Amino acid sequence: MHQPFIRNHQYNEIKKRIGQLQNACNTVSDKKVVEAVRNDTEMMINGLFLEATDQQKQLLGNLDQLHGTADFQRYLQALEPYVIEEYAQVTDNQLKKLFPKIKKLKLPDLEAADSRFATYLGWTDIAVNRLFIVYELGGKLVGFEGKYTPTNKKGVCFLCSKHTEVALFTAVTKWKPAGVSSDYYRAIGNYMCVNSEVCNRNITSVDVLETFIHGVLVGP
Structure with a gap:
């Protein structure tokens, strides 16, 4: 075995x-x-x-x-x-729990994906121009989503550093500094592969991805 x-x-x-x-x-x-x-x-x-x-x-x-x-x-x-199948046991219900505010969450086809070659789960809902990302951080699944704007041109993906067709991904951070108004928000974004499967087959380090996730979920 x-x-x-x-x-x-x-x-x-x-x-x-x-x-x-x-x-x-x-x-x-x-x-x-x-x-x-x-x-x-x-x-x-x-x-x-x-x-x-x-x-x-x-x-x-x-x-x-x-x-x-x-x-x-x-x-x-x-x-x-x-090669570890990091997302082989992930279920639709788990994904729904990561995005509780989204009532009509479009789910990826988990059975079609080869979880051996996935550093993160990434899928898009073109109807609302949103990209969803799920990653196992510190033994726990975390998820976040953001605006997904295709550029229709090639560029360098900030996650895998390859020159591919990219989209601008922008996520609103979930934290707020103390004392700010209730309507305060901060967004961070960067260019990444349009195709998450391509990105997963090229990514050679998780450092940038984990830094980005920390910025979205925790803050600087």
């Missing part, structure tokens, strides 16, 4: 670095340079899993055996069963 231990963003980072190593093997003739890239790749992967067991280290290691395209493909495929 496989015990998953790799989060989606970690798998994406591994995939990116393994791709760079594969490119070096295919295009660089200097063996010392290739080995330097191989060593850097191994150090990066080890750095993602500082508390890995011996079995996990063995699974992630053996990069010296990767040379041809088939080797790299097998390596990544061998890791897939160990």
Whole structure:
């Protein structure tokens, strides 16, 4: 029985670095340079899993055996069963409870999504131009929503740092400074991928996402 231990963003980072190593093997003739890239790749992967067991280290290691395209493909495929399905147990009722003020909440198709490759759940309600995001923070599901304005052009997503088709996402913060009037509000926003599935397959760190969530739900 496989015990998953790799989060989606970690798998994406591994995939990116393994791709760079594969490119070096295919295009660089200097063996010392290739080995330097191989060593850097191994150090990066080890750095993602500082508390890995011996079995996990063995699974992630053996990069010296990767040379041809088939080797790299097998390596990544061998890791897939160990990617955590973070949202496999999430239900429609749980999502509804995260957005109690929205009476006609449009829900995502949870059965159609592959929860192994989702750092966050993101879906849109085009009818009202809203984007909904759910993320597990500190072992607890949190959710927030905001205005979703497609730009119909490409830009850099603030979450995954990839150049893709983006939309402006703006969320009103849920906190208020002491002593402000009842009609006070503050919104924060940024450009992110139009397609959350694409974003989830590119994101390699949760730092920016967690900072944004903290800004929306808790405040500076």
